Amino acid sequence: MTESIQSNASQHGNPLPKRVLSGMRPTGKLHLGNYMGALYNWVRLQREYECYFFIADWHALTTDYADTSNVKQNILDVALDWLGAGLDPDRATLFVQSWVPQHAELHLLFSMITPLGWLERVPSYKEQQQQIGDVSAGGKDLSTYGFLGYPLLQSADILIYQADLVPVGQDQVAHVELTREVARRFNFFYPAKPLVLPEPQALLTPSPKLPGTDGRKMSKSYGNTVLMSDPEPVIRQKLKTMVTDPARIRRSDPGNPDVCPVFDLHKIFSSPETQQKVREGCTSAGIGCIECKGWLADAVVAELAPIQERRREFEAKPDHVWEVLREGSARARSRADQTMQQVRDAMHLPQIEPAGVAR
Secondary structure (H helix, E strand, C coil): CCCCCCCCCCCCCCCCCCEEEEEECCCCCCEHHHHHHHHHHHHHHCCCCEEEEEECHHHHHHHHCCCCCCHHHHHHHHHHHHHHHCCCCCCEEEEEHHHCCHHHHHHHHHHHHCCHHHHHCCHHHHHHHHHHCCHHHCCCCCCCHHHHHHHHHHHHHHHCCCCCEEEECHHHHHHHHHHHHHHHHHHHHCCCCCCCCCCCEEEECCCCCCECCCCCECCHHHCCCCECCCCHHHHHHHHHCCCCCCCCCCCCCCCCHHHCHHHHHHHHHCCHHHHHHHHHHHHCCCCCHHHHHHHHHHHHHHHHHHHHHHHHHHHCCHHHHHHHHHHHHHHHHHHHHHHHHHHHHHCCCCCCCCCCCCC
């Protein structure tokens, strides 16, 4: 999988970008869209960069504040999928957002200097208001400061580690641009040498088209996902029901793989040889859709088998998983505190000292 890396010379003396920051909301067990859209790439980035990957439990509250009963279990499920996929706590810092309170402190300070219009123009703000914020249609009430301000919390998440690169798809570039604007505004009001908050660059990562079983984008909200942790029989059953080329009604009808959601998944998970076999068999009506889906299931099961095996090993020792997150959060707090000391100095705020010590 190719990676498009944009160079960003660090303003802290490093000739090349070294630090990467990204996170995921804890919505429960991850699906193939989460895996191919982010996690697959993170596993490779950890070999080249100093990586910080966090479980964004505060971000989950921006839309799901009314029921927080599953947050703890969801955090564990995300961590299990991360570790199963190959994220290595010896290579990358894995942590829980709410266990690093400096994120909230920097977010508060940013809220003092960020114009309201900057937040209102973030594309996802209006989009999600329309998609899930219609209370009359059974949606969620998103008229909260937390929802309006979550892109600013994202900026704090990134800038607290003075990250050089933020791996995102094209649809998230606007969030990185907001972060750059916030850093620029902070450095304008509170100049220092070197600048306290370097402007991060978007690390454009490949985001392959990954349809769900109904042909729409794979998403839990659509109920069309294949989970990374689904057992083999479940994977095969889900893929067996997947929609195909709508023009191929009968077994004898030739199909067009280029408009078939099943073939989109073949292009991601199947070998070039299998893809060629599918294309030839589909366009000539030499194979049926059931056979085609069976070959896809073989490829998906083979991809997930080692991941699921590692996940089961970690699942058997949840205390160890929580310890991984505690240790990672301690490292993250230490690094975040370095930034906050610089932030407080630049803003002429008093430093936090142990009890009985004044400065």
